[in-house]
Amino acid sequence: MNILVALLHHIAAFTLVSTLLAELVLIRQPLTLSSARSLRFIDNIYGMSAMLIIVLGVLRVIYFEKGQDYYLHNHAFMLKITAFIVVGLLSVYPTVVFLRWGKSLKLNQLPILPEGQARSIQTILKLELTGIVFILAGAVLMAKGYSM
Template identity: 85%
Template sequence: MNIIVALLHHIAAFTLVSTLLAELVLVRQPLTVSSARSLRFIDSIYGMSAMLIIVLGVLRVMYFEKGQDYYLHNHAFMLKMTAFIVVGLLSIYPTVVFLRWGKAVKQSQLPVFPDAQASTIQTILKLELAGIIFILAGAVVMAKGYSM
């Protein structure tokens, strides 16, 4: 069971990164009704992946790995969790923007997406991807058995 939970956790993490990259590619192009629909769908996959990472991560910490005492006193784990929280908080703004497009997209109308807003979302997505580096750094340090 440990292997299955770990595998699903990793699949969810790779899915999360893939969705961020897909969103960044789409946001950098001129917005169409089709790309607006795609952004909303991809962002929902992003959210589901994040939730799955949290649930599976909690299961791994509590039941399937080294135990919560190990993780909760490990600085590398705390770096990883802090970075995950920061990435999650950064994701709120793009999600809210994409959700607001719901009515327009359902009516096959182009949502309002000013250049400044597109630029802000591009920057946020890049920051989220940079935050992934800190998550990976914490994971690597933990995998090598260090605490920092």
Template identity: 45%
Template structure:
């Protein structure tokens, strides 16, 4: 893999991740039907795969293809970006567990029940993911220009 290819795959993973979060944001606001629940489950799988691939490609870029790990480990923008990514990854477990818990209802052809409290929690996490993505993108732009060192 070359530096250009690693950059391409990194951006592909980022755009896939952002799209998946945006789709979840849209779907969770709708009335929960079997079809919507199934789409949320599939979208969450895509989101998880994109996040895992992003982490792997990002690690490869840091270690082998870009400025070297020493540069990145001294960049507050990079450290902030990684910290937010890890926090988001941990918080995203909550919607994932909720979506996975719907499997038996969906197989039975019934819309899962999502009480108001749990819906607010899942929605809040998805909103937080979108907000954090904006900050992560800011950090990436600052980091690419050598800022916050």
């Protein structure tokens, strides 16, 4: 069971990164009905993968790995969790923008995306991807036995 939970945790993490990259590619192009729908769909997958990472991560910490005491006193783990929280908080703005497009898309109308807002979302997505680097750094340090 430990291996299955770890595998699903990693698949969810790769899915999360893939969705961020897909959103960045789409938001850099002129918005169309198709790309707006895709952004909403991809962002839903992003959210589901983030939730799956949380659930599986909690299960791993409590039941399948080294135990809560090890993780909650490990600075590398805290780096990883802090970066994950920051990435999650950054993701709120793009998600809210994409959700607001729902009514327009149901009416087959192109949502309004001012250029400044598109640039802001691009910046946020890049910051989220940068945050992923810190998550990975924490994971590598943990795997190598460092607690910082």
